[in-house]
Amino acid sequence: MLSRFIISTLAAVLLPFTNSTALAEDSKEKAASVTEEDGKHFDAEGNPTFKIENGIVDWYTFNGYRRYHADCHVCHGPDGEGSSYAPALAKTMKNVDYGTFLSIVAEGRKSVVGGKEVVMPAFGDNKNVYCYLDDIYIYLRARAVDAAPRGRPPKKANKPEAATAYEASCMGG
Numbered sequence: 001m002l003s004r005f006i007i008s009t010l011a012a013v014l015l016p017f018t019n020s021t022a023l024a025e026d027s028k029e030k031a032a033s034v035t036e037e038d039g040k041h042f043d044a045e046g047n048p049t050f051k052i053e054n055g056i057v058d059w060y061t062f063n064g065y066r067r068y069h070a071d072c073h074v075c076h077g078p079d080g081e082g083s084s085y086a087p088a089l090a091k092t093m094k095n096v097d098y099g100t101f102l103s104i105v106a107e108g109r110k111s112v113v114g115g116k117e118v119v120m121p122a123f124g125d126n127k128n129v130y131c132y133l134d135d136i137y138i139y140l141r142a143r144a145v146d147a148a149p150r151g152r153p154p155k156k157a158n159k160p161e162a163a164t165a166y167e168a169s170c171m172g173g
């Protein structure tokens with residue numbers, strides 16, 4: 001009697017916790033594209049996501065790959081695999097949602113790891129990064145849920161006109 005009581009009490013306390021943890025973590029299912037606007041994909045919650053079919057990646061995933069390797073890989077490693085200095089985004093992005101990603105990259109971060117200070121620089125005034133934040137997010141999201149393999153995507157969709165227009169206004173503005 002007593003142990004049954006303890007177990008059901010524990011379950012009542014722990015279940016909501018495990019559920020919310022499971023909900024918080026990104027997955028292939030959560031990242032599935034449900035809408036598309038001019039070659040850009042969005043999940044059920046309206047957050048940007050990737051679309052990879054028959055080895056062909058959408059433009060944003062491909063461009064995110066390029067932009068990541070221009071500005072992030074020096075610290076976070078090739079393909080988001082991490083380094084001794086910075087976390088493996090190809091894993092940790094499972095637990096970083098879109099809004100959090102935007103604010104970390106815009107504002108940067110500092111912490112002390114093993115007695116040493118590590119710095120994530122702020123990119124809020126770097127056009128080469130902030131004009132492509134969605135692209136980088138989409139690419140890393142695909143890596144973190146194991147939808148995109150390591151390396152340069154061999155096949156990609158054509159660049160949508162909307163991407164060209166956005167790029168021109170962001171880089172010029």
Ligand code: HEC
Pocket residue numbers: 068071072073074075076085086087089092093096101104105109110111118119120121123129136
């Ligand atoms: C100079 C090295 C450096 C560069 C360049 C850099 N980062 Fe970071 N980044 C870090 C460090 C160090 C951390 C860990 C900071 C902490 O824990 O406080 C970090 C953390 C992050 C996090 C949080 C990850 C997590 O596990 O919580 C994200 C997201 C991120 N970086 C994205 C990027 C993106 C996108 C770029 C390229 C535009 C980039 N970083 C470029 C060093 C860097």
